[in-house]
Amino acid sequence: MRKQGSKERIRQFFLANVGRVITSIEIRDAAGSNVSEWARRVRELREDEGWPILTHHDNAGLKPGQYLLKEAPPERPAVAFARSISGKIRAEVLDRNGFTCQMCGLTPGDIDPSTGRKVRLHIGHIVDKSIGGKDELSNLRTLCSTCNQGAKNITAVKPPAIWLLSQIRRAGIEEQNAVYDWLRKKFKE
Numbered sequence: 001m002r003k004q005g006s007k008e009r010i011r012q013f014f015l016a017n018v019g020r021v022i023t024s025i026e027i028r029d030a031a032g033s034n035v036s037e038w039a040r041r042v043r044e045l046r047e048d049e050g051w052p053i054l055t056h057h058d059n060a061g062l063k064p065g066q067y068l069l070k071e072a073p074p075e076r077p078a079v080a081f082a083r084s085i086s087g088k089i090r091a092e093v094l095d096r097n098g099f100t101c102q103m104c105g106l107t108p109g110d111i112d113p114s115t116g117r118k119v120r121l122h123i124g125h126i127v128d129k130s131i132g133g134k135d136e137l138s139n140l141r142t143l144c145s146t147c148n149q150g151a152k153n154i155t156a157v158k159p160p161a162i163w164l165l166s167q168i169r170r171a172g173i174e175e176q177n178a179v180y181d182w183l184r185k186k187f188k189e
């Protein structure tokens with residue numbers, strides 16, 4: 001029960017500090033009495049639950065011992081992992097892909113219009129393992145469950161700017177405002 005408690009405290013501490021750099025000392029204090037396991041708990045949030053927690057390994061602006069939960073994490077369990085892929089590689093793929101499905105562009109927190117359900121991410125192989133694809137960074141990408149099942153009719157070709165702009169122009173004012181808010185948030189950093 002105690003272990004559960006410290007992980008939950010760390011979880012709540014990160015959630016209360018989204019977007020703010022926090023230190024290992026603060027995390028240790030938040031975790032409570034057992035000081036030896038906080039680092040493992042942080043790793044679990046990052047690798048098993050896909051929380052976008054950055055360290056000095058990922059971000060030159062951070063010093064050793066500093067952590068940053070970049071944005072609100074996906075609701076549990078928003079990321080499903082193939083067991084054969086290491087936690088480090090999974091975290092790298094998610095971070096590289098910005099926690100976004102590389103086919104349809106949906107991200108945890110979005111409702112998938114094709115299913116009406118919250119988006120759940122997977123790490124998928126670009127070249128399937130059955131035909132020799134490897135569990136390597138270059139052969140992995142982030143997909144939502146619907147795209148992972150091949151259930152959306154979308155090509156992997158990225159949409160050109162002119163197409164995006166034309167779609168925004170023909171959208172309703174509410175949709176255009178949502179795009180504007182998203183862009184403003186994205187480029188604020």
Ligand SMILES: [Zn+2]
Nearest residue numbers: 101104144147
């Ligand atoms: Zn998708």
